[in-house]
Amino acid sequence: MNTPTAQQLDAEDPLAAKRDDFLLPEQGVYLDGNSLGCLTRQARQRAREVVEQQWGQDLIKSWNSHGWIDLPTRCGEKIAPLIGAAPGQVICCDSISVNLFKIVSAALKLRAGRRTVLSTVSNFPTDLYTVQGLQALLGEQQCRLQLCADTELESALGDDVAVLLMSHVDFRTGYVNDMQHLTAMAHQLGALVIWDLAHSAGAMPVMLDDCRADFAVGCGYKYLNGGPGAPAFIYAAKRHQAGLQQPLSGWMGHRAPFDFDTHYAPAAGMQQFLSGTPAVLSMSVLEAALDVFRGIDLSVLRSKSLALTDLFIRQVRARPALADLQLISPIEHEYRGSQLAWRHPDAWAISQALIARGIIGDFRAPDIVRFGFSPLYLRYQDVERSVDVLEDIVCTGMYRQSQFQLRKKVT
Numbered sequence: 564m565n566t567p568t569a570q571q572l573d574a575e576d577p578l579a580a581k582r583d584d585f586l587l588p589e590q591g592v593y594l595d596g597n598s599l600g601c602l603t604r605q606a607r608q609r610a611r612e613v614v615e616q617q618w619g620q621d622l623i624k625s626w627n628s629h630g631w632i633d634l635p636t637r638c639g640e641k642i643a644p645l646i647g648a649a650p651g652q653v654i655c656c657d658s659i660s661v662n663l664f665k666i667v668s669a670a671l672k673l674r675a676g677r678r679t680v681l682s683t684v685s686n687f688p689t690d691l692y693t694v695q696g697l698q699a700l701l702g703e704q705q706c707r708l709q710l711c712a713d714t715e716l717e718s719a720l721g722d723d724v725a726v727l728l729m730s731h732v733d734f735r736t737g738y739v740n741d742m743q744h745l746t747a748m749a750h751q752l753g754a755l756v757i758w759d760l761a762h763s764a765g766a767m768p769v770m771l772d773d774c775r776a777d778f779a780v781g782c783g784y785k786y787l788n789g790g791p792g793a794p795a796f797i798y799a800a801k802r803h804q805a806g807l808q809q810p811l812s813g814w815m816g817h818r819a820p821f822d823f824d825t826h827y828a829p830a831a832g833m834q835q836f837l838s839g840t841p842a843v844l845s846m847s848v849l850e851a852a853l854d855v856f857r858g859i860d861l862s863v864l865r866s867k868s869l870a871l872t873d874l875f876i877r878q879v880r881a882r883p884a885l886a887d888l889q890l891i892s893p894i895e896h897e898y899r900g901s902q903l904a905w906r907h908p909d910a911w912a913i914s915q916a917l918i919a920r921g922i923i924g925d926f927r928a929p930d931i932v933r934f935g936f937s938p939l940y941l942r943y944q945d946v947e948r949s950v951d952v953l954e955d956i957v958c959t960g961m962y963r964q965s966q967f968q969l970r971k972k973v974t
């Protein structure tokens with residue numbers, strides 16, 4: 564059987580129409596939705612309404628009339644089905660970093676007598692920094708970060724581990740950690756598990772409830788397309804919610820914020836994770852952006868994501884000029900996220916030359932060119948075009964030009 568062309572794949576794509584919900588750059592191909600997702604029409608419309616009408620005209624009344632006060636809960640409930648969570652377990656607030664601080668601390672308290680937070684050296688730095696901050700605050704008798712290689716998790720899970728802190732999808736390689744297996748293994752040894760869903764929420768099905776996950780965090784600005792700096796979210800399994808104590812106790816997490824009581828008493832359920840006033844502008848935009856997922860079957864989304872990355876790999880491998888690019892993302896579908904990472908000694912210059920030619924991926928130190936594939940708005944033809952440009956940049960040696968050597972502040 565002949566391999567279908569990119570045009571044929573696009574013609575048969577059940578998600579093709581979703582692309583029209585997005586306002587995409589007029590030129591080029593955007594392969595960085597794993598860092599900052601694209602703008603939807605609904606989000607742009609909401610941004611206008613919130614600024615011009617709700618803030619501009621209705622001002623303070625909007626807390627009630629436009630439901631600003633319930634935004635964290637409403638957004639959380641919209642995210643819940645995307646991550647396999649039944650209602651009442653997700654709330655939108657703050658950043659992943661801040662939320663991790665709350666959750667790691669609360670989870671440690673649930674496992675009093677144990678002090679170790681186990682994570683992997685490959686985890687996203689903020690996950691590790693947050694625990695290092697807690698360790699400095701609480702002292703090593705209360706909190707101790709232990710790091711191991713990804714391959715050593717089983718042997719590192721000792722009986723002092725209170726919390727296993729894992730990224731679902733590795734931010735560099737796109738490797739998908741086995742949520743079901745690792746959660747069960749940690750539970751068997753008496754540890755709780757916190758999952759960082761930054762690179763999986765909105766990109767593939769996530770089954771938090773089915774895996775009996777304890778806690779999770781994730782961000783709004785990648786595959787959820789909530790915009791730059793969009794608020795993050797927290798998941799806490801219902802069975803843990805009653806006995807929790809999170810350290811950033813603020814008035815929005817109080818049982819009755821407008822009683823202005825002197826003493827803190829946490830709200831029931833997920834609201835206890837709120838600290839201060841929600842970022843109304845960004846959360847409103849995120850709420851509208853989430854509408855794009857309405858009616859989407861996440862297994863269809865996942866199939867397209869895998870087909871896009873399959874095509875990219877096939878195209879690169881078919882071109883001898885690209886033989887120096889070494890794939891460090893998994894080949895097996897089961898373990899491959901929605902991104903591809905390629906190692907090359909001139910990764911920085913190649914990523915910059917690609918950007919100059921309209922193919923927006925990114926670079927991760929020291930030598931990775933990374934491409935994210937957002938199935939809601941990418942076409943198979945975009946994939947083919949990106950590899951054409953990549954081949955041209957390498958064949959012509961364009962990336963060796965001096966303007967592509969200078970490192971930038973944000974990579």
Ligand SMILES: Cc1ncc(COP(=O)(O)O)c(C=O)c1O
Nearest residue numbers: 658659660687689730734761782
């Ligand atoms: C896996 C992972 N966790 C956390 C973060 C950072 O989250 P935040 O900036 O919301 O604290 C990122 C990316 O920025 C990430 O890739």
Ligand SMILES: Nc1c(O)cccc1C(=O)C[C@H](N)C(=O)O
Nearest residue numbers: 597598599734735761792973974
């Ligand atoms: N959050 C970011 C930012 O504020 C600026 C630039 C990049 C980001 C990112 O999201 C990085 C991303 N988490 C990564 O996977 O590398």
